[in-house]
Amino acid sequence: GQQVMQIPQYQHVQEGEDFTTYCNSSTTLSNIQWYKQRPGGHPVFLIQLVKSGEVKKQKRLTFQFGEAKKNSSLHITATQTTDVGTYFCAGPGGNAGNMLTFGGGTRLMVKP
């Protein structure tokens, strides 16, 4: 079945440093979504990428979708303590692509 993998599993950074998490799928994806889960919270949708090679920015966050639509990345510039949490990528899965297959997530910890 479809597998979605993320690296690294954990990342400690000093506040102000950059952070990147990488997502790889075993199959080609029609789209990829990114979610953020704060400690003790629930996943919150960040963005969806659909086109091959697409790049989207949200303030300090930059999201990329690979040319082959099998990988994606999230880069945070100049991390802040508010960025703390676990970042998940998710691709459509199931019989008709109507559910999400989540990666294992990358837990970001920011030292002030």
Add this chain to the structure above:
Amino acid sequence: DTGVSQDPRHKITKRGQNVTFRCDPISEHNRLYWYRQTLGQGPEFLTYFQNEAQLEKSRLLSDRFSAERPKGSFSTLEIQRTEQGDSAMYLCASSLTPKPLEQFFGPGTRLTVL
């Protein structure tokens, strides 16, 4: 607040007991999903509904698990004869078709089976 709500937020039960969780999706959303999340892992799909029809179930979902969405609004997830391995956070999410499908998650029900 018009977000996804779940009840209860926490449930502690003894092995072998039955438990039932409720999810109220965002009112206009026609799709409702159940996921399970264990510590340090991403959410794992269990099942989803479009309106009142249950359209897909994970192969990982044992027959001790059953979900309903009788009127196409709220949903219940029941676990019969709970086992310690069922301890997890049970997340409900909803979305509005058509694709692409941004999902809105509820706060979850944390189940602890003793």
